Amino acid sequence: MNSKHIETEAIRTQIERTEFLEHSNPLYLTSSFIFEDAEDMRASFAEEKKRNIYSRFTNPNTSEFVSKICKMEGAEDGHAFATGMSAVFSTFAALLNSGDHIVSSRSIFGSTHSLFTKYLPKWNIETSYFKVDEIDQIESLIQPNTKVIYAESPTNPAVDILDLEILGNIAKKHGLIFIVDNCFATPYLQQPIRFGADLVIHSATKLIDGQGRVLGGVTVGRSDLIREIYLFSRNTGPALSPFNAWILSKSLETLIVRVERHCENALKVAQFLEEQPEVNWVKYPFLPSHPQYETAKKQMKLGGNIVSFEIKGGVEAGREFLNNIRLCSLSANLGDTRSIVTHPASTTHSKLSIEDRLETSITDGLIRVSVGLENVNDIIQDIKQALYAKIEIKI
Structure with missing residues (x-):
């Protein structure tokens, strides 16, 4: 064939x-x-x-x-x-x-x-x-x-x-x-x-x-x-x-149907994060705001399932965000049916110097989300409550 x-x-x-x-x-x-x-x-x-x-x-x-x-x-x-x-x-x-x-x-x-x-x-x-x-x-x-x-x-x-x-x-x-x-x-x-x-x-x-x-x-x-x-x-x-x-x-045999849903969910998560005041910036290849958006559109069919964003407040804010996550998993893996959240500066890349991390665009507040196949509204709700939990606690 x-x-x-x-x-x-x-x-x-x-x-x-x-x-x-x-x-x-x-x-x-x-x-x-x-x-x-x-x-x-x-x-x-x-x-x-x-x-x-x-x-x-x-x-x-x-x-x-x-x-x-x-x-x-x-x-x-x-x-x-x-x-x-x-x-x-x-x-x-x-x-x-x-x-x-x-x-x-x-x-x-x-x-x-x-x-x-x-x-x-x-x-x-x-x-x-x-x-x-x-x-x-x-x-x-x-x-x-x-x-x-x-x-x-x-x-x-x-x-x-x-x-x-x-x-x-x-x-x-x-x-x-x-x-x-x-x-x-x-x-x-x-x-x-x-x-x-x-x-x-x-x-x-x-x-x-x-x-x-x-x-x-x-x-x-x-x-x-x-x-x-x-x-x-x-x-x-x-x-x-x-x-x-x-x-x-x-x-x-199921890669394509899975990846298409991953990408659909990830784009919606990225669009949500772009509107949040607690977020400095968002990177997703198929967001027009991505610095290499045109290159991504040239060589990729869709934007993938990974969304990165910078939370305000640096390392401590990143750790607090992870502690407030309820639905998504805290794991170093990615590409799972389950959404996964990591904070590289305090986990996977914590042994690197700040200078070395910045060379690869890893800021203190960088959060990486591997967007899974759950209902996208549930994923967004979990991220939203984790972003604003500290504000609600103070109130």
């Missing part, structure tokens, strides 16, 4: 059926696979045959999940991982050598930042950062040993937008590998390969699963690069379990 509609691809892609002709792909909970004879075994290990050998390498469940993501992203090939961060680490570890250099947006996931600043330097791999509003300075950061340009868009947690087409053109001009973390957008809202990305990474733990059940990651893109990533992962073992792959593959 070669459908051009990713809704259909997400539902109808199936790697194989057994003799029982099951409608839904079954679980293949096996660590290994058997061979017909010595020649079959030899040819399989020599890769003269494309077949399953060991579930650390491939498994029908992981293959189906990867195939769906590839079709949705427009990618040639892909490989699945136990977590989003194992996908990030394995991608860089497979492609970089000692002495290589990365140019990256400064607004990236905290664990990725730690990978770039604490761990990759152990292998003599350095990173130069540019801010989201300094794309015009990227070329000045490129060195003879630069190999990769890396970015997230939308960014975490400030929901800034980078122009992927500009980044893709710079990477192509200088012969660099362009890698995009597409976690916040999902393959439905944005396909970075259309704008020049060579590889796309997802933490499938987030919106792809969408229900806070399992961990998973995936990297898709150019087949020659995926081949290197696969060989690295085959030998180092950050494999996605067949069970989690089965869950994630089934989750993709």
Whole structure:
């Protein structure tokens, strides 16, 4: 089947059926696979045959999940991982050598930042950062040993937008590998390969699963690069379990209807917050007030499910806001059916200096809301009462 509609691809892609002709792909909970004879075994290990050998390498469940993501992203090939961060680490570890250099947006996931600043330097791999509003300075950061340009868009947690087409053109001009973390957008809202990305990474733990059940990651893109990533992962073992792959593959069948409702709810939450006197500013990609609104409209179908806003009163006001939340969850996760609220300055990014936080647009009063699938009026009411609880108490 070669459908051009990713809704259909997400539902109808199936790697194989057994003799029982099951409608839904079954679980293949096996660590290994058997061979017909010595020649079959030899040819399989020599890769003269494309077949399953060991579930650390491939498994029908992981293959189906990867195939769906590839079709949705427009990618040639892909490989699945136990977590989003194992996908990030394995991608860089497979492609970089000692002495290589990365140019990256400064607004990236905290664990990725730690990978770039604490761990990759152990292998003599350095990173130069540019801010989201300094794309015009990227070329000045490129060195003879630069190999990769890396970015997230939308960014975490400030929901800034980078122009992927500009980044893709710079990477192509200088012969660099362009890698995009597409976690916040999902393959439905944005396909970075259309704008020049060579590889796309997802933490499938987030919106792809969408229900806070399992961990998973995936990297898709150019087949020659995926081949290197696969060989690295085959030998180092950050494999996605067949069970989690089965869950994630089934989750993709509802991704689009879920994400559309997430986006509908998130826009209404953002519009509500813009009208509140206790809020200094709101960032949501499809709000006209967003600084990169036009770029977001160019490369995204909808605005995603993350809304960031700055509450008046700094760190203490942020902590008080969390304490007053009643319906939404306080969690470090995102992309769940349940709405989730976090205050990065006092939690996920509290160990960073104020200066480092401000470099990634994390102010003391920044609140990140992962807008879920509850009735949007209930979400708004919870945020409203948390915003004004301290005022009511004083009265």
